[in-house]
Amino acid sequence: MPENRDLVVTFIDSLEARDWMTWADLLHPEVVYEVPQTRERIRGRDRYLQFNQEYPGDWHLRLEVAIADEVNGVAWFRWELPEAEPADGMAFFTFAEGQIATVTDFWPEPYEPPPGREHLVERW
Amino acid sequence: MPENRDLVVTFIDSLEARDWMTWADLLHPEVVYEVPQTRERIRGRDRYLQFNQEYPGDWHLRLEVAIADEVNGVAWFRWELPEAEPADGMAFFTFAEGQIATVTDFWPEPYEPPPGREHLVERW
Numbered sequence: 636m637p638e639n640r641d642l643v644v645t646f647i648d649s650l651e652a653r654d655w656m657t658w659a660d661l662l663h664p665e666v667v668y669e670v671p672q673t674r675e676r677i678r679g680r681d682r683y684l685q686f687n688q689e690y691p692g693d694w695h696l697r698l699e700v701a702i703a704d705e706v707n708g709v710a711w712f713r714w715e716l717p718e719a720e721p722a723d724g725m726a727f728f729t730f731a732e733g734q735i736a737t738v739t740d741f742w743p744e745p746y747e748p749p750p751g752r753e754h755l756v757e758r759w
Numbered sequence: 760m761p762e763n764r765d766l767v768v769t770f771i772d773s774l775e776a777r778d779w780m781t782w783a784d785l786l787h788p789e790v791v792y793e794v795p796q797t798r799e800r801i802r803g804r805d806r807y808l809q810f811n812q813e814y815p816g817d818w819h820l821r822l823e824v825a826i827a828d829e830v831n832g833v834a835w836f837r838w839e840l841p842e843a844e845p846a847d848g849m850a851f852f853t854f855a856e857g858q859i860a861t862v863t864d865f866w867p868e869p870y871e872p873p874p875g876r877e878h879l880v881e882r883w
Binding site: 674708723746759 | 764795796806826849851866868
């Protein structure tokens with residue numbers, strides 16, 4: 636659904652721009668934000684806005700992939716900080732009444748591959 | 760694009776079923792599989808099939824969300840092992856000639872939240 640994909644793209648772009656008015660307008664007032672890796676949840680647009688405004692560091696977002704249908708959406712983005720390797724992040728979305736109803740973030744970290752698959756794998 | 764979403768759903772379902780014939784038929788012969796967290800890459804359907812057939816453990820997949828358009832797709836799934844907490848995994852896809860051309864996996868791990876946001880967050 637193109638309209639929902641636009642919500643996903645604008646979510647990332649307005650966050651990158653710190654365009655808080657545009658960003659907050661995308662969100663349902665009762666939006667629920669979750670981070671399953673830390674088991675954290677933030678309820679409501681006002682708190683979620685404050686969370687992002689208070690988030691420390693000169694972080695930047697670069698969208699890699701945005702996909703959406705009538706029900707679900709996703710953004711895969713690069714998360715960049717001045718003194719760190721860029722990292723991948725993913726945000727999954729659901730939609731309600733033309734706005735974003737839920738956001739679920741994932742922040743995968745680098746790890747060493749387990750042994751036993753070197754015969755199939757190349758590293759970069 | 761419903762056809763591409765079907766590829767995503769069948770990818771997870773046939774992997775869960777160890778239905779290797781169905782699973783391999785979804786893949787382009789030149790499929791490229793990548794795990795950015797470990798900087799691992801596997802080239803070609805035969806090696807990628809062998810990688811999955813050799814993967815140890817009584818693992819199970821439960822699809823949470825599948826989305827796809829003409830270009831990109833994603834599966835968010837639960838990864839379950841007998842003696843571990845279920846974990847979230849994501850696979851991003853691209854498509855070529857009605858098959859899966861690339862698969863990029865992410866495996867986020869639990870972590871402790873940084874301090875300073877307790878005034879906005881609830882834990883579960």
